Amino acid sequence: MNMLKLSWKYLVAKPMNTGLNILLLALGLAIITVLILIQDQFENKMTKDSKGIDLVVGAKGSPLQLILSSVYHIDFPTGNIDLDEAVGLTRNRLVKNIIPLGLGDNYQGYRIVGTNYDYLDLYEAQVQEGEKWVKPFDVVLGYEVATKLELKVGDNFIGSHGIGSSSHEHDEHPYTVTGILEPKNNVLDKLVLTSVESVWYTHDEEHDHEIFENAVATTGFPDPGDEDRELTSLLIQYRNPMAAVQLPRMINSRTALQAASPSFEISRLFELLGIGVKLIQGLALVIIVIAGLSIFIALYNSLKERKYDLAVMRTLGASSGQLFFHIILEGVILTFIGALVGIAMGHLFLGIIVMQNEQGAISSLSAAVFLVEELYILGYAVGVGVLASLIPAWNAYQTDIAKQLTNS
Amino acid sequence: MLEAKNLEFYYQKNQPFKIPDIHLKQGEQLLIIGKSGSGKTTILNMLGGLLKPIKGEIIIDGTSLYSLSGAKLDKFRGKNIGIIFQKPHILAPLTVEENLKLANFFSGKSNSKITGLLAELGISEKRTSKVNTLSEGEAQRVSIARALANSPKVILADEPTASLDDANAANVVKLLKEQAEKFKAALVIVTHDQRVKDHIANQITMGGLS
Structure with missing residues (x-):
């Protein structure tokens, strides 16, 4: 006792x-x-997901929506932007690097993101199995996508249009899994990553099967050929602190594009949720x-x-x-x-x-x-x-x- | 062993109790008889270290009870004085055995006596029972066992037979006497129950009348 x-x-x-x-x-x-x-x-x-992203540029609309769709991949994109206009931004001296994003498709609810290797480097993501995409329709799966859908390197699947599951399928072009990322415990785990070219070619009405064999751009913007190409949004890294003051204002007032800062929008979101x-x-x-x-x-x-x-x-x-x-x-x-x-x-x-x-x-x-x-x-x-x-x-x-x- | 000298106590100043001196040696027994209101429970409380007398001294085993204060008095009481009340007052959330263990815990003594004690009082098989499954007589025996659990030098019983029938009453007095003799403890029983009278020769009557 x-x-x-x-x-x-x-x-x-x-x-x-x-x-x-x-x-x-x-x-x-x-x-x-x-x-x-x-x-x-x-x-x-x-904060983890938006690390290294100073500014997101996309079509005009809700800045919060732009951030949510392009950085966190939870909301719908605001629309598309012209590739030419996007490329124009690279000439700005305040910009250190631009990562292009092409969104709009999904596979069983997991978003397919067309981008380049810089996007992987942004999150310091390594391929755990297989290798990065080289040709159009090569995809690298986030760890969770691979485990939940039980996909392995070499598997094929067909993406669907839209960002939620059960919309119509792009049955002509199966994607091929070339790699699977290590678990990162961030937004990458839930993404299907591929080249911007893959996203473009999927939506083309006519197909020139020769370009399917060309290597895709691993950094910077892909070559549009003679077509008018579009992107969904751009992730921008500043060259210097000055850029934070000048660049958003410049983009919002002088171009048809919209710039939004992840940190600002997220703190605004938390304020609302608060x-x-x-x-x-x-x-x-x-x-x-x-x-x-x-x-x-x-x-x-x-x-x-x-x-x-x-x-x-x-x-x-x-x-x-x-x-x-x-x-x-x-x-x-x-x-x-x-x-x-x-x-x-x-x-x-x-x-x-x-x-x-x-x-x-x-x-x-x-x-x-x-x-x-x-x-x-x-x-x-x-x-x-x-x-x-x-x-x-x-x-x-x-x-x-x-x-x-x-x-x- | 137990000595009470020149005790004085009153609730109202003009109605002081007349309290006789008490002197008991090891193993001696005393019956204090008196009507209700004669102050017999008061004297028991004073002997038990529960109520400080206004004047006088109580010495148990060489220690002046009220020279101790606070927790020291509580510990001394736990170790040296076993008190049995009119109602058994077994702690209901605990089993019979746990009630005894609690007494050991508070006084800091070992649990070694419990099994023997329960057997001797004939409540071994009720060891793990709760109080509400015991009969009146059994409950009173448990309360005696609990009072004895710390091998006290003084056993005080306040109307231990009041709520018992004749057979149980005689049994309880017999038990108290036996155990007191066995532990060589001084036993003081306070009662107005005439049935107890014949069992203990050494008697004090309080309040003059009886």
Whole structure:
């Protein structure tokens, strides 16, 4: 027998009460856990995915949409831009490098991105198996695409038009898997990467099968031949900090293109989401406060019935300090278990949400990530337990044994 | 072993209790008889270190009880004084055995006596039972076992037979006497129960009348 066991026995003796209190607290903490997990992973992913991209240039429209579609591959592209106009930007001295992107197709919901090797270098991605694309219709798969769709090097598949699954198929030109990327834990994992040429040729009405054998451009812009070619967007790296001031303004005012900064748009997005997050956080806090009150009331009420028990413990040699500790311990055990259950529930909730969203922004989250903040949750919860049990414990401390024993 | 000298106590100043001096050696027994309101429970509380007398001294095994303070008094009580109440007051969330272990825990003694004690009081098979499955007599025996769990030097019993039928009452007194003799402890029983009278010769009557 020890203090911990004693407090535990008293909690177990009232399973309904104890269970309800644990559940109430756990619910509040689960919400907080989910919020923390999502926020942390989103911010992490968002910054990771946009690392090295100073500016995104695409067709006019919503700047946020442009960023979401071109950097994170979650929204629809704003439209197409002229290759000539894009090439014109390379002459600007503020631009260090431009990575062209051709979007618009998918394979079973995974987006096919036409680009060049610079895009791989941007994320420092290595091919784990096979090699990079060399000819049109060669593709390199992100790690998740390869594992989820069980594709291997040498396999063929046919892409579909549009960026969601089940639109019409480009049945004439099967893609060939030449390589599979190492797992990067970023947006690349969910992409099918190929050359811009592949994207162009897929959409051509007439086909000149000779050019299918030519090597594709590995950096810079591909050769359009004599056709009018289009791109979806451009990822731009600045040459110097000056560019951040001048380049977006220049592009937005003097060309038909639109420039958007990922960091700016994302902070704007978080600002918008922040209101919702704050609201949910507030709700969670209210639940936690109610849980604390409920624990307080439960302990306070049980103390009335237990005054005699406490007096008996004193006659057995317990000091008033030990009784104080006994009650505090009950509050702490309750909230500690509540916190553990809450954190587990939070991860479970997130796991369920992620499972239900196989693709898209949420699917990139993981429920198996544990953060230091969760230890803080544990700490806060135990704090709530101490706070809630302080007054009942003080009452226990002051129990007048003789009076208790004679009165009842 | 147990000595009470010049005790004085009152709840209202104009109604002080008349408290006799008590002097018990190892293994001696004393019956304090009195009506309710005569102060017999008060004196038991004082002897048990639960209620500080206004004047006077109580010495148990050479230690002046109220010279100890706070937690020290609590520990001394746990180790040296076993108290049995009118109602058994077994802690309901714990099993019979755990109730005894708790007594050992609070006083810091080992659990080695428990099995023998339960066997001797005939409640071995109720070891893992909760209090609500025990009969009145069994519960009282558990409370005696708990009071004895720390091998106390003084055993105090407050109306231990009040809620028991004749057979159980006689049994409980017999048990108390036996155990006190076995542990060589001083035994003080406070009661207004006439059935106890015949069992213990050494008697004090409080409140004058009885």
